[in-house]
Amino acid sequence: MAIMKWALPILVGGALALGSCEEMLGDQFAGGEGITQTMLVSADSDSANWMSHGRTYSEQRFSPLDQINVGNVGDLGLHWFADLDTARGQEATPLVMDGKLYVTTAWSKVKAFDAATGEPLWDYDPQVPGETAVKACCDTVNRGLAAWGDSLFFGTLDGRLVALDRGTGEVQWETLTVDQSQSYTVTGAPRVINGKVIIGNGGAEFGVRGYVAAYDAESGEEAWRFYTVPEGTENEESPEYLQAAAETWNTQVLVGSDAIGGGGTVWDSMAYDPELDLLYIGVGNGSPWNRAYRSPGVDGTGEGDNLYLSSIVAIRPDTGEYVWHYQTTPGETWDYTATQHIVLADMEIEGEQRQVLMQAPKNGFFYVLDRATGEFISGEPYTGLNWATGIDENGRPIENPETRIDKTGKPALVLPGPLGGHNWHPMAYHPGENLVYIPAFEAGWIYSPQANWKPDTARGFNIGMDMAANDLPPDLGIRRQVEGTIKGMLVAWDPVAQEARWSVEHPGPWNGGLLATGGGLVFQGNQSSTFKAYDAASGSELWSFAAQTGVVAPPISYSVNGEQYVAVLAGWGGAFATSTDGGLIDKDGAVPNISRLLVFKLGGEAALPEMPELAAMPLDPPASRASAQTIAAGGADYARYCAVCHGPAAVGASYLPDLRRSGALGNRATWASIVHDGVLTANGMASFSDSLDKEDVEAVRAYVIHRANEDKALEGAADKVARR
Numbered sequence: 001m002a003i004m005k006w007a008l009p010i011l012v013g014g015a016l017a018l019g020s021c022e023e024m025l026g027d028q029f030a031g032g033e034g035i036t037q038t039m040l041v042s043a044d045s046d047s048a049n050w051m052s053h054g055r056t057y058s059e060q061r062f063s064p065l066d067q068i069n070v071g072n073v074g075d076l077g078l079h080w081f082a083d084l085d086t087a088r089g090q091e092a093t094p095l096v097m098d099g100k101l102y103v104t105t106a107w108s109k110v111k112a113f114d115a116a117t118g119e120p121l122w123d124y125d126p127q128v129p130g131e132t133a134v135k136a137c138c139d140t141v142n143r144g145l146a147a148w149g150d151s152l153f154f155g156t157l158d159g160r161l162v163a164l165d166r167g168t169g170e171v172q173w174e175t176l177t178v179d180q181s182q183s184y185t186v187t188g189a190p191r192v193i194n195g196k197v198i199i200g201n202g203g204a205e206f207g208v209r210g211y212v213a214a215y216d217a218e219s220g221e222e223a224w225r226f227y228t229v230p231e232g233t234e235n236e237e238s239p240e241y242l243q244a245a246a247e248t249w250n251t252q253v254l255v256g257s258d259a260i261g262g263g264g265t266v267w268d269s270m271a272y273d274p275e276l277d278l279l280y281i282g283v284g285n286g287s288p289w290n291r292a293y294r295s296p297g298v299d300g301t302g303e304g305d306n307l308y309l310s311s312i313v314a315i316r317p318d319t320g321e322y323v324w325h326y327q328t329t330p331g332e333t334w335d336y337t338a339t340q341h342i343v344l345a346d347m348e349i350e351g352e353q354r355q356v357l358m359q360a361p362k363n364g365f366f367y368v369l370d371r372a373t374g375e376f377i378s379g380e381p382y383t384g385l386n387w388a389t390g391i392d393e394n395g396r397p398i399e400n401p402e403t404r405i406d407k408t409g410k411p412a413l414v415l416p417g418p419l420g421g422h423n424w425h426p427m428a429y430h431p432g433e434n435l436v437y438i439p440a441f442e443a444g445w446i447y448s449p450q451a452n453w454k455p456d457t458a459r460g461f462n463i464g465m466d467m468a469a470n471d472l473p474p475d476l477g478i479r480r481q482v483e484g485t486i487k488g489m490l491v492a493w494d495p496v497a498q499e500a501r502w503s504v505e506h507p508g509p510w511n512g513g514l515l516a517t518g519g520g521l522v523f524q525g526n527q528s529s530t531f532k533a534y535d536a537a538s539g540s541e542l543w544s545f546a547a548q549t550g551v552v553a554p555p556i557s558y559s560v561n562g563e564q565y566v567a568v569l570a571g572w573g574g575a576f577a578t579s580t581d582g583g584l585i586d587k588d589g590a591v592p593n594i595s596r597l598l599v600f601k602l603g604g605e606a607a608l609p610e611m612p613e614l615a616a617m618p619l620d621p622p623a624s625r626a627s628a629q630t631i632a633a634g635g636a637d638y639a640r641y642c643a644v645c646h647g648p649a650a651v652g653a654s655y656l657p658d659l660r661r662s663g664a665l666g667n668r669a670t671w672a673s674i675v676h677d678g679v680l681t682a683n684g685m686a687s688f689s690d691s692l693d694k695e696d697v698e699a700v701r702a703y704v705i706h707r708a709n710e711d712k713a714l715e716g717a718a719d720k721v722a723r724r
Ligand SMILES: O=C(O)c1cc(C(=O)O)c2c(n1)C(=O)C(=O)c1cc(C(=O)O)[nH]c1-2
Pocket: 091, 137, 138, 139, 141, 185, 186, 187, 188, 201, 202, 203, 204, 205, 265, 267, 284, 285, 335, 337, 418, 419, 423, 424, 573, 574, 575, 576
């Protein structure tokens, strides 16, 4: 096993290391006016700036800038960089306006820089309580900001929507968008349409009921709220779309004391068509995943499509009124969200000019829909999958019955797994090539229905699956075999032909979001700690930069005083990093997190500091003395309550504590003070006393000691294999 623990310097207080400095360059916006609806609608013609999450309302992530191009990208160099004061997943898209760059980081912090020189202007920390981390399925990430007038808006992990003065970083208003007694989190970027700030939330792994809401940009007052799943108490006075949804569920499960919220969280994607005046939202998975528990039929197995899970829904941004929906995965039971990036474009299909909406959701199919009506145009697999054999002419998947675990009650190895064939990492669309670039991957999972499952809304995942089913045995041969089935791809997808024009393979699955440019380039960072440029037409690699850290965030491009820049947040994290067996991540060498903002230009001459020394700590656990029964009980609780952050089978990932090496492992009282009493709450390790008593907590310790001893026996051999 490749068991390395990284000792990285974590900078506090916004400490910055800067590359070169240049003189402050002038304003791009005449008169310094604020962001208006006209500016956002015509954002495509304003190539200097990047004013909203996907650059334009169509979310194409295409920059028309061409100063950096196929011919000269070899001269691209680092111009400035800024070290960040957090070392968790960095997923945000920066915004650029007025020669200034604004970005969010892990823990929902915001920073402003001079976009040309890197001079820090202000920063803002919303002081998210550390224990909020226990409500986040997939790391303490934040994906970005929205701009309107002189304000910037962003969501905090603990569910607040904050308006800041763009010039000073001062808070203008702050409003709570969720019920904090439940496991809601906000990780996605807001969007602004006509003075309304629209934001969703996450938490479907825990048991929440999903919705998206709009707030007045001036006052912060809530304008409307659109729930994506029924409450279970619908009657003829309820909104029609929710009455229709209730028909597709066993709504008894949604009400009562043991009820859980059904899921359908809108935790990432949105897009807007100003001509049709339609806001498109991507809706997430069911809660619990296992439909047999979420919506049982008379025979106790899963029943019903469960609208609007795994759907794209079109709504009116002014009122939140429902217009149409398309469900990608009816009766979802595999965490197949349709929250993945939505891209709008116009193109000719079978001789007809179509206004389309495109998405590569987790379920592995690339969808082209008519965005005016929601009509299904086409759908083909962009990655390996086995849960369906295709999509019929009505746009309904043709399922493989063996993978319908809520019907069979039996475990099945399903592809894609819960992280999907594509996750939140944004795609990019190149209008000249008519190609969509997809950061895709292949990683299957064993979905094993949990017998006698009961929800626990206090702590831990509520998915109705046995989370230990994917634990890898302490056998290097098997580990390497499983590793061999996991890979990443950058796929250049032709949405008309519905096939790949080219693709590039990556060793790891969890790679960066994308940017396409008018210079004929596609930029992407990756799990292997590099940031690269490819020829948009052919996929040839043209440039590569050693980033010293895994890169998952999407790059942007902008210009200041006529000079083009490319910027990207670097820093490893997100769902694969926290929830996946560290042994599998190690396939490509353990991935460090050195969180930084990197900015490049032609001839840039800044250099990163030396790569820090990464210290390996050998495993040194106490002897395992507990009974097999105690270890098994501890293992079951570990899988449900601990594994998503500390790694399946206690094999820690790269940056959250690897419990096999914990200093508390040898001491019963210290262990209980952390896991039961919550002494490390402020660091993000909340108390589990509502779910686990002291005896349970001690059994978890016995399990981790047992696992550490098993892996110690492998250690010598593992080092050689994993460092290859
Ligand atoms: O169901 C949800 O509410 C929810 C929320 C989030 C999130 O907010 O980050 C993710 C997911 N699900 C999810 O399924 C998933 O794969 C995922 C990956 C990530 C990430 O940031 O790496 N977040 C999320």
